[in-house]
Amino acid sequence: MPVLLQLIVIASFSMVIIALFREKTDFLTYSMIAMFIAVVATFYFLPEEITIESLILAIEWEVVFFLIAVFTIVEILEDKRIFEEIALRITNKFHTNTRKFFWVMCLISTLSAAFIQDISVAVIFIPMIIHTCHKMHINPTPFLLGTTICINLAATLTPFGSSQNILISSEFNLSATWFALSLGLYFIISTLLTLFLLDYFILRKSIKQIWLPHCTINEEPLERNHIATHELTIREEHIDKKVFNKNITALFIFVILLFIIPSILFVGIFAALIFVMINPRKDASGRRHPSISYYFSKIDYKLIFFFICLFILVFCMEVNGTIKLLEDLIISLSITDLFMLCLFILIATSLLSALLDNVPITVLFIPIITVLISEAGFPATPLLIAFILGINLGGNFLPQGSASDMMTLDFAKKNHVHDMNYNKLLKIGGLFALLHVLIGIGYLWVYIHFFL
Numbered sequence: 001m002p003v004l005l006q007l008i009v010i011a012s013f014s015m016v017i018i019a020l021f022r023e024k025t026d027f028l029t030y031s032m033i034a035m036f037i038a039v040v041a042t043f044y045f046l047p048e049e050i051t052i053e054s055l056i057l058a059i060e061w062e063v064v065f066f067l068i069a070v071f072t073i074v075e076i077l078e079d080k081r082i083f084e085e086i087a088l089r090i091t092n093k094f095h096t097n098t099r100k101f102f103w104v105m106c107l108i109s110t111l112s113a114a115f116i117q118d119i120s121v122a123v124i125f126i127p128m129i130i131h132t133c134h135k136m137h138i139n140p141t142p143f144l145l146g147t148t149i150c151i152n153l154a155a156t157l158t159p160f161g162s163s164q165n166i167l168i169s170s171e172f173n174l175s176a177t178w179f180a181l182s183l184g185l186y187f188i189i190s191t192l193l194t195l196f197l198l199d200y201f202i203l204r205k206s207i208k209q210i211w212l213p214h215c216t217i218n219e220e221p222l223e224r225n226h227i228a229t230h231e232l233t234i235r236e237e238h239i240d241k242k243v244f245n246k247n248i249t250a251l252f253i254f255v256i257l258l259f260i261i262p263s264i265l266f267v268g269i270f271a272a273l274i275f276v277m278i279n280p281r282k283d284a285s286g287r288r289h290p291s292i293s294y295y296f297s298k299i300d301y302k303l304i305f306f307f308i309c310l311f312i313l314v315f316c317m318e319v320n321g322t323i324k325l326l327e328d329l330i331i332s333l334s335i336t337d338l339f340m341l342c343l344f345i346l347i348a349t350s351l352l353s354a355l356l357d358n359v360p361i362t363v364l365f366i367p368i369i370t371v372l373i374s375e376a377g378f379p380a381t382p383l384l385i386a387f388i389l390g391i392n393l394g395g396n397f398l399p400q401g402s403a404s405d406m407m408t409l410d411f412a413k414k415n416h417v418h419d420m421n422y423n424k425l426l427k428i429g430g431l432f433a434l435l436h437v438l439i440g441i442g443y444l445w446v447y448i449h450f451f452l
Contacts, residue, residue, distance in 0.1 A: 005045040005320045012038040013313055013360065020357040028302050031309040038316040049319045058315035059308055062265045063170045067307070069268030070160055071299045072292065073254070074116045076275045079298070082247045083112055083121070085239050087128040095132050098207050099199065105129060106146040106195055113154035114161045115255070118404035121151055126411045140412075141419040142203040148408040148425070149198075149432050150191055155392040157187045159264060163303065164362040164391050169264065171366050172384060176258035182385055186443045190436050197432075246278050310363045318367060326364075327371045338378060338452075342386035342444050345369070349390030350437055354397040362391050382448050389440040396433035399425045 012034035019030035043050040077083060090108055094101040109125040125147055133140035155162035159169035159179055168174065238244075254271040261267050276295065280288035317323050335341045345365075352361045369387055373380045395401035399409060399422060412420035 002045045002320070005041055006317075006322050006325075008041040009038045009313070009316050009320055009322060012041075013317065013364075016309070016313070017356050017360055020360075028306055028309075031306050035309040035312050038313050042316045042319055046319060055312055055315070059311045060167070060170055063166055063307060064304055066160075066166060066170070066265050066268045067163075067304050068296075068299065069265075069272040071304075072272040072295050073268075073275050074120065075295045075298045076279050077116070077247060077251070078120065079295075080243055080247055080279060081239050082244060082251075083116070083124045084128075085244050086112070087125050088238065091128055091132045095136060098136065098138055099203070101132070101136075102143055102146060102199065102203055103195060105143060106150050107191075109147045110150040110154045110191060111157075113151040113404070114157040115251070118151050118154070118162075118402065119407050122148065122404040122407040122411075126408050127415075130411065130415045130417060134415075139206040139419060140415075140417050141424070142198055142206050144408055144412060144417070144420050145202065145425070145428055146195055146198045148402075148405050149194055149396070149429055151404045152393075152396045152402055152433075153187060153191050153194070153436065156183050156190075156388060158258075162358070162392055163307075164358050165388065167307075167359070167362050167366065168384070168388060168391075171370070172380070173262070174384065175262050175264070176255075180259070182381055183388065186385075186389070186440065189443070190439050193439070194432055194435070202428075243279075247275070250274050250278060306359070310360060314363045314367070317364075323364075323367045327368050330368060330372070331376065338382060339445060339448050341372070341378060342382050342448070343441060345383060346386040346390040346437065346440060346444065349387060350394035350397075353391050353394030354401060358391055358395050358401075365391070379452060382444060382452065385447065386440075386444055389437070389444075393433060393436050393440065396436070397430050399429060405429065 015034045016027070016031050019025050019027040039050065039055065086108060087105075090101075090104055094104050105125065105128075109121050112125070113121040126144065129143045129147060130140045133143060155165060157179060159165050159174055159176055165179075169179075250271070253274070254267070257267045257271065258264065272292070276290045276292045279290075281291040281294050282288055314323070330344075333344070335344060349361060349365060365387065369383055372378050372383055396405075399405040405425060409420065409422060409425060412418075
């Protein structure tokens with residue numbers, strides 16, 4: 001294979017990763033440019049390998065349509081303020097008991113993040129936590145740390161807990177049942193241990209102190225931006241009870257079907273149609289009717305098109321032999337011990353996803369894991385557990401590796417919670433990320449030696 005072609009495609013892939021790190025850059029624009037360069041270069045050097053049909057087949061359409069279905073459901077739930085209502089009910093019920101409020105809010109926000117995007121959970125729960133802590137005159141920092149750290153763990157619980165999980169579960173046909181059986185115990189152990197440690201070392205100290213926002217202590221006027229954000233995000237009124245009950249019921253059915261039916265695409269489309277039917281929209285004449293086109297118009301399609309670009313980029317890397325080189329490199333390490341191989345995958349993917357964006361690393365490693373399972377003959381489950389843990393936990397070492405972390409810091413700054421800053425989240429979040437990886441290593445050792 002032409003070395004020049006491999007260098008061009010690798011450079012194109014690197015362009016995508018660099019664009020993802022630049023906040024003010026439209027990463028989708030550079031992803032499409034990178035895809036175009038890679039396709040043209042591959043066609044120039046290997047014209048017999050690149051056709052319109054091969055490019056279309058390279059795209060994982062099951063992932064694309066499942067994402068559209070899930071985004072539609074999330075858009076409906078956010079439009080009807082279902083998760084805001086859950087947060088409001090928790091706040092009203094537990095705001096007089098600090099420890100219960102901490103545990104319930106962290107657990108519910110974590111479970112919510114297993115079904116909707118982590119950044120959406122942060123937008124819904126973080127302002128509610130700060131608002132309630134202001135009323136209780138307690139420092140919001142332990143609550144914010146517990147919520148944002150545990151939100152990052154939620155990705156390990158379901159096949160749609162993160163974008164990378166959707167890619168992995170689609171490629172290896174992993175159901176919600178598989179995730180519950182293979183990673184459910186890890187999720188429970190790591191989440192409860194995280195909350196216990198935060199409760200014991202941070203929350204207990206904060207409970208004994210009366211806390212006021214920095215702007216109140218120093219008699220500083222609240223910024224307009226702060227007030228606007230506060231008023232727009234915090235809503236005290238409850239939504240209609242019937243709307244809440246029917247959407248919660250539909251969400252429960254959606255989750256149950258994911259465990260019963262192995263095809264996540266079928267379940268996703270079916271559930272999206274149910275949500276559309278039970279949430280009709282008013283037209284200009286005031287009549288109500290189901291309108292999936294309305295919710296389609298509200299979906300942010302950037303992630304979907306980004307995935308399409310990545311699928312084609314990786315296809316070009318497979319065609320020009322780059323993926324094969326990576327596969328041969330890993331096989332040449334001569335790791336025959338299953339636990340050591342899982343340890344290598346867990347640490348390698350953790351380090352790479354800590355430094356780079358999770359999704360490109362996932363797409364890059366999927367063919368490698370496939371070869372290790374299908375050709376090298378290693379058992380699939382422990383390799384996939386190591387892969388899923390590494391790719392999801394690695395991004396938690398740095399705050400900028402998690403969108404929910406950055407959103408939490410932004411809300412903390414706007415609401416003058418100065419104890420919750422970048423350095424604190426970097427130190428405490430990094431320590432817990434290391435703890436979660438170590439728990440993952442121990443979990444893999446036990447699984448391989450006692451359950452395989």
